[in-house]
Amino acid sequence: MxxxxxxxxxxxxxxxxxxxxxxxxxxxxxxxxxxxxxxxxxxxxxxxxxxxxxxxxxxxxxxxxxxxxxxxxxxxxxxxxxxxxxxxxxxxxxxxxxxxxxxxxxxxxxxxxxxxxxxxxxxxxxxxxxxxxxxxxxxxxxxxxxxxxxxxxxxxxxxxxxxxxxxxxxxNSRPLCPLSSSPQDFAPLTPGHFLIGRPLTVLPSPCLLDSNINRLDRFQRLEQIRQHFWKRWSSEYVPELQQRTKWKLRCKDLKPNDLILLKEDFTPPLNWRLGRVERIFPGTDGIPRVADISTARGTVRRAINRICLLPSPDDAES
The missing domain is CATH 3.30.420.10 (Ribonuclease H-like superfamily/Ribonuclease H)
Known part of the structure; x- marks a missing residue:
């Protein structure tokens, strides 16, 4: 290559x-x-x-x-x-x-x-x-x-x-890497930052994913198509942030204050749930498989397979 x-x-x-x-x-x-x-x-x-x-x-x-x-x-x-x-x-x-x-x-x-x-x-x-x-x-x-x-x-x-x-x-709203190293900052760097200097946003709208298309007008049908695209594409993009190889070798461990992306279902368009690692719980073999994540809506506990670590400047140096 x-x-x-x-x-x-x-x-x-x-x-x-x-x-x-x-x-x-x-x-x-x-x-x-x-x-x-x-x-x-x-x-x-x-x-x-x-x-x-x-x-x-x-x-x-x-x-x-x-x-x-x-x-x-x-x-x-x-x-x-x-x-x-x-x-x-x-x-x-x-x-x-x-x-x-x-x-x-x-x-x-x-x-x-x-x-x-x-x-x-x-x-x-x-x-x-x-x-x-x-x-x-x-x-x-x-x-x-x-x-x-x-x-x-x-x-x-x-x-x-x-x-x-x-x-x-x-x-253009997909998260690329942490925007800062502050533990209280949950904002990621996105392609939208290079275009308008801030994250891209969207107007709020009701969820139309399960609505009957025969009862929707053309504007609502267009909104339903957009929501279906977001649901399918975001659920495919998030797993690409994780290496899906056979776990014979130990990958990089999470560290406190790392910016991560949570795999969440039914999130509205352009809404990425991000957080900082607060506490890690290792198993009997010393390998962590559960972590507490500090988010803008409070602290949640998630398994490691529901967490995507965003790249950091330290990764580029190594």
Missing amino acids: GNLPAERVTPDYPFYTTGTDFAGPFLITDRKGRGCRITKAYLCIFICFRYKCIHLEAVSQLSKDAFTLCLQRFISRRGKPKQIFCDNGRNFVATAKEINEFLKLNTDGIIDFAANKGIEFRFSPAYAPNFGGLWEAGVKAAKYHLNRVLGNAHLTFEELSSLFSQIEAIL
Whole structure:
């Protein structure tokens, strides 16, 4: 495995170096009500090389002009990047033929537009998806559960754009590491801090997970889709913070004041329950398997397998 490129480890502004990819298609309607026409829309993802921030855009069609407008919207809100990395379209799984034809016919036009804006487009080699693992992982995070929660629902372009923005906020709210070493500070560093300087928030809404979709209006249906996405994605993301290897070797022990993430069911969107280790209870063999966790709502006792330790600066030094 090669070393990380300089663009991944050199500090700079968010999205100064960006990877982009397409996903889809998603079926949308041209208007609400009966007699509407079903068309296709696509997801264009931009991911920051340095801070893993994610930006999602809805694209109405696979054309040079549509992608140019998408890129202009991205630049207007996130700033002009210096470099944009992407693959050449041959390793796309969904809609491989359409996307491949789009990039094959419009590569020169896209590069010319980017060059006029002072942006360098860098395409990865053919049949080398490992060169774009960063944005391929972003596509999986956004698309994998989105296809499952959408089901047969056909949204309008405006509703799909709103859903993409809400999913973007969910993905950018994930905790990365402790924000400070204070025992009383339960706040983690998230990709949202690099974008707006503070954690991303969401408006409160009633739980609609178990509601009958036939009794929901379009706005409530969109909120239900967002809550289903949060439930599925967060329950998958939390186990990824734990190494799920055979426990023959002893892993790193918890220490007092370590910032941890609790695995909790039925948490509202963008709500991560964090805490600090207060006390550890070792077993007869001297290995701790239970700990008291100090949270903003009091002290709770949890088993070690319900606790995810966030990375700390000491891990990087070692």
